[in-house]
Amino acid sequence: MADRLNGYRILILETREEAQFSKLLAEQGADVVQCPMFTIHDAPDPAPVEAWIRRAIDLPFDDLVLMTGEGLRRIMKLARSRGLDQALVAALAKSRKFTRGPKPGKALREISLDAQQTTEKPTTEGVIEMLGRLDLKGRRLGLQLYPDKDHSVLTGALAAQGADVDTVLPYAYDSKAADANIVAAIDDMAEGRIDSIALTNLGQVRRLVETAKAHGSEAKLRAGLERTLIASVGPAVSGELAAHGLRTDIAPAEDHYFMRPLISAMAVALEGKKPKVPVK
Numbered sequence: 001m002a003d004r005l006n007g008y009r010i011l012i013l014e015t016r017e018e019a020q021f022s023k024l025l026a027e028q029g030a031d032v033v034q035c036p037m038f039t040i041h042d043a044p045d046p047a048p049v050e051a052w053i054r055r056a057i058d059l060p061f062d063d064l065v066l067m068t069g070e071g072l073r074r075i076m077k078l079a080r081s082r083g084l085d086q087a088l089v090a091a092l093a094k095s096r097k098f099t100r101g102p103k104p105g106k107a108l109r110e111i112s113l114d115a116q117q118t119t120e121k122p123t124t125e126g127v128i129e130m131l132g133r134l135d136l137k138g139r140r141l142g143l144q145l146y147p148d149k150d151h152s153v154l155t156g157a158l159a160a161q162g163a164d165v166d167t168v169l170p171y172a173y174d175s176k177a178a179d180a181n182i183v184a185a186i187d188d189m190a191e192g193r194i195d196s197i198a199l200t201n202l203g204q205v206r207r208l209v210e211t212a213k214a215h216g217s218e219a220k221l222r223a224g225l226e227r228t229l230i231a232s233v234g235p236a237v238s239g240e241l242a243a244h245g246l247r248t249d250i251a252p253a254e255d256h257y258f259m260r261p262l263i264s265a266m267a268v269a270l271e272g273k274k275p276k277v278p279v280k
Contacts, residue, residue: 004267005030007275008195011185011228013037013204021200021259028263031277033194035185037207038175040070046078052142052168053079053088060091061142061166065127066115067100069107071144074170076111089113095142100127102258104144122257123236124149128157137162145169148203175207182211189224195276196229196250196266200259202240209244222246229269233262 006029012021014036022032043049053075066072079085089111099105099115101122108115119126141163145151151167158165186208188194199205212221231250232238234257238248250269252261 003029005263005270007031008270008273009033009193009275009277010266011035011188011194011197013182013185013197013199013208021198024259024263025198028267033185033188035181036178037182037204038173038178041172041174042074042078043170043172049075049078049168049170050082052166053082053084055166056142057084057087057091059140060094062095062139063136063141063163064092064095064097065100065131065141065143066097066104066108067124067127067144068146069103069105071146071168071170072104072107073110075144075168078170098127098130100124120255121235123239124151124154128154131158132161134161138164140164140166143167147171147173148206173203175211179211179215182208183215183217186212186217186221186224189228190220191224192227192276194224194228195270195273196231197225198231198233198262198266199237199241200233200262202236205237205240205244205246229266231262231266231269233257233259 005025008030010025010030011033012025012035014034022034025032076085076088079088093113097108097113097115099108099118101119105115105118117130119130121129136158141158143155143158143165145167147169155165155167189197208221209218212218225246229249230241230247232241232248233252238251241248250262250265252258252265
């Protein structure tokens with residue numbers, strides 16, 4: 001049903017796939033307030049990524065673990081620039097492939113490959129739980145990581161299972177340029193101009209809190225969130241909110257940790273509430 005969010009101002013913190021999220025919200029009539037949080041760049045030094053690609057080609061991994069769709073796309077971008085993309089796809093086809101949630105699986109399908117298994121929970125803990133059921137002793141395991149995260153618990157768990165872990169970090173975040181956008185978004189919430197903030201990955205929560213602290217706006221952020229409904233796409237985001245003493249007001253039904261179910265949950269939660277900024 002269209003227009004379920006008609007008149008409501010929804011704040012989204014733009015990262016990798018937020019253009020699609022914004023489109024889906026707008027289709028439901030929402031007034032989408034977009035806040036670019038950071039830009040994504042290729043790894044500043046491509047040499048380690050290229051070396052990983054060549055190792056994967058020369059001796060295909062027994063297992064491949066993808067933590068993000070963005071990571072695989074960045075790897076393939078570099079492989080194409082080196083003329084190695086076809087060889088890499090052929091090599092990855094020989095590996096068992098595991099993904100943290102559906103987004104890496106989508107990126108695999110873009111190169112005509114499929115994951116053998118996807119985590120029940122799209123979290124690092126979910127990956128550890130999924131792989132903990134397998135015998136990894138002596139197996140070469142390629143592991144794609146993502147920035148701004150301590151992955152030592154994951155790599156330690158895999159090493160403890162006897163896996164020979166080969167990691168790659170194919171991209172980096174550039175966040176400083178977007179600080180002014182985030183401070184403005186905090187002001188909007190604190191002044192009651194936002195009905196709901198929709199969070200789709202845990203990095204958004206960290207970035208919001210870290211920027212508020214850096215600019216002396218932490219109290220204003222918490223005051224703003226007190227008067228703004230907080231929507232979380234799933235347990236990873238909700239867990240990060242809780243780690244900062246913040247609540248989750250809206251979440252999709254269990255095991256439906258995607259954008260469309262989140263939008264449906266937001267529509268239900270906002271139904272009957274008067275929009276904070278009247279429709280002109």
